[in-house]
Amino acid sequence: MKAVRAVSLANTAVMLLAVLWGAWVTSSDSGDGCGASWPLCKGTFMPDWDYAAIVEFGHRVVSALAGLLSVAVLVWVARVRPSETRLKRLAFGTFFFVVLQGGLGAAAVLRPQPDLVMALHFGFSLLCFTFALLVTVALGQGERAAFQRPDVSAQPVAPGLRTQIWGLAVYTYLVVYLGAYVRHLGASMACTGWPLCNGELIPPLYGPVGANFAHRLGAALAVVLVLRLWWTARRLTERDDLRRGAAWALALMAAQVASGALFPLGYLNLLTQLLHTGLITGFWGVLSYLCYLTLPVGRETAAVSA
Template sequence: MQRSLKWFAAATTVVMLFVLIGGALVTKTGSGMGCGRSWPLCNGQWVPDDITPELVIELSHRLVSGLAGIMVLILSVWAWRVIGHMRETKFLAVVSFVFLVLQGLIGAAAVVWGQSDFVLALHFGISLISFAAVLLLTLLIFEADKTFSAVSLTLDRPMRVHIYGIIIYSYIVVYTGALVRHTNASLACPSWPLCAKTRPFPVQFHEWVQMGHRLAAGLIVIWIAIAALHAIRHYRSQPVIYYGWIIALFLVLAQMTTGALVVFTQLNLYVALAHAFFISCLFGVLSYLLLLALRTRRAPGKTMAHPPEETAPTVLKWR
């Protein structure tokens, strides 16, 4: 059963990633009204008569989201029964399903009644929390089966500050990026990194939205680079932290690159979807680092033989 649970958890994580990318595809192609003001049916029909590309994209997203909802519910109950003894399991099981349902309700409300761009921008962020919870639940399942282990980790205070601060700030960056998409401000500034070659500063709403996101994204690149440098200098003996921050740095640089290419390619669809993919993966990695940091905070304090820096770290007992 444990092996089946591992495969099912991995499959659920992949499906959740498709939900995130599918939502970005709906927004990028303007397919939100592909099924009209009807939900869950499409134009009030089980089998629509007038098939359009927008209808196919919107309906496909609804079907994948529905499949994800069923799979996340099964995974939550299954994991609760098998690894419910692990401290985080029940919390992650509830969060993964509740937030997936919440994002579905927001999407349905947007179709039937309409929503402001500022509310719709929350849709991606809520889905992201559900994805991160499913990913962490999957990692717990693999860890419980001793597929990998992270025993006796220590985190100094600067590293914990980086983790807590970056995960919170990354959510702000995600929101500003979603706001760019929902306000159709992706190409408001024709140049990069400045708004325009002859006019570097924004002068109207859409340009402010675009440049606000660029500023927020630029700051997170710098912050993650600082955290990664700290990990490279002090955490080589702890691979899960060391490689976690290296992966995070690679993902945030890839996200920045695709963000610039969105402008240079005039909103190429594949580049835009890659942009959403990288931020989704980045948030997942940061969520895992947060899980480790929270464990170190509540674990009983012991000092290792070679703690990082001169602080008195707290020992992480993984099991």
């Protein structure tokens, strides 16, 4: 079982690397680095390398490695834990979204896609990371006990808290999609200054400025919702895993907003964009873990815990 967990953990790490590398591709405008050629680069495996080609082809290599690891985890889980339906579904979800992500990436190379479609690329990459992370969590049920006290680990999640967690997850995904759209649109600097946009409280609500401003408003509301979740977790549950997860979500959201504020203040560069991507990925990972904890404990999981 340790070997399966090690491979799953490696898969999660590679998924995270793929997310960050994808942000590098977008931030450096390297999406066309290999030309209209896929899976080869400029029609060959060893082209004349330049910066854009190295960045783009490197992302393909990392994504391919993630795909291979996903297949290995799926096959291994099916053989080692054939009776655990939830675990197998998570492993299949990892494989499914890696294939979907690869297909979308290939389509973007072979036939240019509009910004609204390309923004889905980042959203799907987060789902790849999510399922890989949850497979690792599910494989290590003993790790879950480390975040809980024995006397409260079996407590059910209050319906109000569960609703907030899942509602926040859906809303966050929409805000993340909007942020990816802003990046693909090239509108990261459409609003200068912070918190005002181009010196205005309410700028024109159309075009690049409107998209950027909408993302700001979405992020502001997300902060309010995360703060509410943290407060609700403190009031409605004694479970350390939920309380700690909500606290981490609040801290990461605050850091995410701060990193986003660097862009309009004149600090838009590769490092700050990768920081922004890394923080939202970490926040999404914590939020996905909280969603996982709200799922009812099935008989198969209870048997493993016992």
